[in-house]
Amino acid sequence: MTPTLSLADIEAAADRIRGHVERTPFLHSRPLSKLTGAEIWVKYENLHYTASFKERGACNRLSQMSDEEKARGVVAASAGNHASALAYHGQRLGIPVTIVMPEGTPFVKIEKTQSFGATVVIHGLTFDDATVHAHHLRDTKGYNFVSAFDDIGIVTGQGTCGLEMLTDQPDLDCLVIPIGGGGLIAGCATAAKAINPDIEIYGVEASMYPSFVARRRGERACKTQGATLAEGIAIKAVGDVPFAIADPLVGEVLVVDEEDFEKGVAFYATVGKTVAEGAGAGGLGAVLRFPERFRGRKVGLILAGGNIDPRMLSGVLQREMVREHRMVTYRIVADDRPGILASMTGVIAEKNGNIIDVVHNRLSMDVPVKGAEYDIMIETRDDDHAEEIAVALRNKGYAVRMG
16 A cells, blocks of 8 residues: 655644754855855754754654553664664653664764663664564564654654745755655655645765665665765665655655765865764755756755764865865975975975875885885865975975875
């Protein structure tokens, strides 16, 4: 039986979660608009208490349970935002929550889920293994299984995000929404199309996990996999329920690469002055990747979550500096004699380059025995400044390669 979802269902969910889930701001971003050439509006779902949109579905689904179901408790498989959302709202509603996480789940995620009173069970090497065990606990312990996306109550709750966006700005030209299991895009597309039938809905998937695209081709699951920055949408098979709802409503699904997610995270931080996780930045990454589709249009983006490891965020920002030639490594092969490094750094200082790191390699087989290889990492203003420093070094007689 094909699941159905209406605007009235989503409005009822909005009433149900009101006062328990943040009504996040939906703001026009002038800096991001200037960057992309589109009129960018951002729904800041990273401002929920658990820092992701998953609270909407979790709160709605748990609130609909009978007293008997609440007493039995719930079980889910998750190593991320769904776990935190269920645990938090389960604690608030007095519902016991058990979360199955695969081996290797970062301790910080385990600790966060436990801090909301949930029981964490570590089982299996993958999300699929954890899901199988969660189903086993459902069958043997009597728990209610709550999928992160393949559940009409979850989908309906996620739709309140789209409802709020179109209530605030009904004349949006399009929404650009990340797709993992499909719950967010199914709920938001339903609300948006009901309010504004002319609005276009774009999906965004990671090139490693194009599950919605695969399903449209008639494949049950995508064939590729791997470690992606957008782990929140690294789902091999889109859910049956959200796909049935979303497929007629969603236009083009944009498949983007790791660099696009990195750019989304980096530009949310440096231009938008906010923190996004990889999956949460997927919409911005897609607009940056395909600017011609959105230029001059009024675009709604969902910053779906802000749970990114600080070390990972630091790495993303540094990698973007390298892409923009604001952090450049100059490789110089020269004599190995006293004062040579001082001469090089003097040239760099004259051009106001900021030296970050120096590696002096005497044992490289690519240089003469009386020579050395110098890798000098420098912070620069921009591409022109980086080239200016390289030219100055070459004018001093040094052979320079920029990396």
